[in-house]
Amino acid sequence: MPEQIPNDSVGLVTPQIHHFDQPLTLRSGRVLPSYDLVYETYGELNADKSNAVLICHALSGDHHAAGYHSMDDNKPGWWDSAIGPGKAIDTNRFFVVALNNLGGCSGSSGPISINPDSGKPWGPEFPIVAVRDWVTSQARLADVLGIQQWAAVVGGSLGGMQVLRWSIQYPERLRHAVVIASAPKLSAQNIAFNEVARQAIAKDPEFHDGNYLEHNTLPKTGLMQARMLGHLTYLSDDAMKQKFGRELKEGKLNYSFAPEFQVESYLHYQGEKFSTRFDANTYMLMTKALDYFDPAADYDNDLVQCLSHARCEFLVLSFTTDWRFSPERSQEIVDALIHADKNVSYACIESDNGHDAFLLPIPRYLDIFSAYMQRVAADIPTGGGA
Amino acid sequence: MNNHDFDNLRDDHALIQHGVKPGSQVLDLGCGDGSLLKYLQQHKNVRGYGLEINPDNITACIRNGVNVIEQDLDKGLNNFEDGSIDTVIMTQALQAVERPDLLLDEMLRIGKEAIVTFPNFGYWRTRFYLLLKGRMPMSETLPYNWYDTPNIHMCTFRDFEILCREKNIRILNKTVVDDNHKHHWTIRLWPAMLGEIAVYHITRR
Numbered sequence: 001m002p003e004q005i006p007n008d009s010v011g012l013v014t015p016q017i018h019h020f021d022q023p024l025t026l027r028s029g030r031v032l033p034s035y036d037l038v039y040e041t042y043g044e045l046n047a048d049k050s051n052a053v054l055i056c057h058a059l060s061g062d063h064h065a066a067g068y069h070s071m072d073d074n075k076p077g078w079w080d081s082a083i084g085p086g087k088a089i090d091t092n093r094f095f096v097v098a099l100n101n102l103g104g105c106s107g108s109s110g111p112i113s114i115n116p117d118s119g120k121p122w123g124p125e126f127p128i129v130a131v132r133d134w135v136t137s138q139a140r141l142a143d144v145l146g147i148q149q150w151a152a153v154v155g156g157s158l159g160g161m162q163v164l165r166w167s168i169q170y171p172e173r174l175r176h177a178v179v180i181a182s183a184p185k186l187s188a189q190n191i192a193f194n195e196v197a198r199q200a201i202a203k204d205p206e207f208h209d210g211n212y213l214e215h216n217t218l219p220k221t222g223l224m225q226a227r228m229l230g231h232l233t234y235l236s237d238d239a240m241k242q243k244f245g246r247e248l249k250e251g252k253l254n255y256s257f258a259p260e261f262q263v264e265s266y267l268h269y270q271g272e273k274f275s276t277r278f279d280a281n282t283y284m285l286m287t288k289a290l291d292y293f294d295p296a297a298d299y300d301n302d303l304v305q306c307l308s309h310a311r312c313e314f315l316v317l318s319f320t321t322d323w324r325f326s327p328e329r330s331q332e333i334v335d336a337l338i339h340a341d342k343n344v345s346y347a348c349i350e351s352d353n354g355h356d357a358f359l360l361p362i363p364r365y366l367d368i369f370s371a372y373m374q375r376v377a378a379d380i381p382t383g384g385g386a
Numbered sequence: 387m388n389n390h391d392f393d394n395l396r397d398d399h400a401l402i403q404h405g406v407k408p409g410s411q412v413l414d415l416g417c418g419d420g421s422l423l424k425y426l427q428q429h430k431n432v433r434g435y436g437l438e439i440n441p442d443n444i445t446a447c448i449r450n451g452v453n454v455i456e457q458d459l460d461k462g463l464n465n466f467e468d469g470s471i472d473t474v475i476m477t478q479a480l481q482a483v484e485r486p487d488l489l490l491d492e493m494l495r496i497g498k499e500a501i502v503t504f505p506n507f508g509y510w511r512t513r514f515y516l517l518l519k520g521r522m523p524m525s526e527t528l529p530y531n532w533y534d535t536p537n538i539h540m541c542t543f544r545d546f547e548i549l550c551r552e553k554n555i556r557i558l559n560k561t562v563v564d565d566n567h568k569h570h571w572t573i574r575l576w577p578a579m580l581g582e583i584a585v586y587h588i589t590r591r
Binding site for chain 2 (some may be wrong): 040331346347348350
């Protein structure tokens with residue numbers, strides 16, 4: 001709990017909900033007749049509505065990207081290291097919008113919200129949404145807020161995929177794209193990790209084909225296993241060596257199958273924590289959106305042709321020990337952008353923290369991110385506002 | 387940065403910009419803080435990218451408003467297509483790469499033309515330093531000890547021109563200056579001996 005809100009925090013924030021009555025036709029062909037999006041905003045929208053930055057969240061993220069909901073909160077929002085007054089995404093200059101994506105479990109329409117047709121939770125019946133569906137819904141939220149063009153759209157990992165999608169789906173609606181620790185599509189290895197995670201959930205006896213809420217239960221074990229696997233792929237070998245090594249919980253071997261190494265209890269703790277806060281159907285759905293993402297598929301699998309539709313400038317960042325979304329994958333995006341003759345800058349940040357690095361306050365990372373966002377701020381059209 | 391360095395930088399840029407066509411696409415290898423690219427964007431309306439590996443320089447490039455790609459020149463330039471760039475520029479870095487000869491090939495594969503600048507190891511002071519002191523030459527242009535110098539492939543103007551001839555590289559233009567990037571009539575008299583820095587504008591066409 002923050003005894004006092006830090007000076008560089010956006011402070012106490014209150015989420016807002018917007019209800020959309022306009023049906024949304026999804027990539028799958030299914031239609032969401034209506035839906036809610038929950039979002040937070042930080043900073044002030046200028047008169048021209050030209051200083052808005054959209055934050056796209058990753059697999060387990062939500063709309064609470066910065067600040068605190070109450071003085072009782074243990075931790076600030078998930079990207080508080082980058083969003084706030086004087087931080088990389090400087091709320092003194094930008095109006096920041098962060099939302100929970102469709103299919104999420106933090107207040108936007110998703111498996112745990114009520115299906116208006118049945119009056120019961122959607123559960124596994126909630127349609128599988130694709131990255132492009134999120135981007136369409138985000139554009140509708142921009143319409144509601146009166147934002148014609150984002151100063152920048154920013155995201156890491158699955159969030160970075162949404163940024164890429166924005167750049168080709170609504171090329172005229174963003175000036176800058178910041179794509180962090182992401183990839184133009186998942187590799188077979190990545191899809192395989194997701195499938196193991198989904199199977200862990202699906203095979204939990206409490207899953208009931210996704211109808212666990214009707215059975216008044218939760219597939220906690222499955223979700224915990226899925227998270228343990230996911231979590232360890234977000235860390236690097238070096239980071240784990242430094243953090244845990246072969247350290248034992250009780251300082252000696254007990255010749256039992258209970259967790260004995262520190263790394264085991266850490267993973268148990270992370271999995272346990274996640275299994276009570278996150279929805280299993282949402283996890284299934286988000287990993288599917290990751291697997292399906294492949295914007296070049298619509299362009300003869302030619303990423304250059306695909307990205308040639310973009311009009312914005314790009315910053316692409318990767319981290320040396322990230323093996324889930326490796327620097328080579330970011331380099332693929334950069335090479336395609338160069339071939340497509342786009343403005344792009346790229347840096348690979350030295351870090352021991354694996355994929356998780358994109359959420360951490362690494363000095364060089366935040367320096368380069370800040371420098372780029374200052375450029376974004378300098379590009380905000382001035383004058384002409386009411 | 388003192389005034390001398392500032393003038394120096396401007397002069398360097400002015401020398402290079404002669405060979406760059408307005409509105410063209412450039413690639414700057416080892417682009418430092420991006421000041422040359424920024425200068426060329428402002429004065430010649432060029433588009434392009436800088437390649438750099440130093441983290442501070444990369445951030446400086448971003449502050450300078452130029453496109454910078456973190457990439458090690460010694461690991462190749464395979465990500466750039468043949469003839470995709472009008473002019474590939476490399477200032478004061480040829481002597482610091484692992485294989486200057488292969489990099490020259492790469493520059494003229496990617497670029498229609500290239501501009502290369504490097505310090506002359508055949509400069510008279512350098513020659514006399516080695517001759518008289520019997521030690522590896524050090525100077526304002528070459529301030530390093532033999533064991534810690536990044537300049538692992540020093541050459542003379544003559545060495546460079548022989549390499550160009552062997553590789554069928556055509557020298558379109560050559561400007562030889564002193565370390566303040568100034569021309570002086572004496573340099574024209576005997577450039578191989580009296581010139582400290584050369585700007586070579588080359589092509590394979």
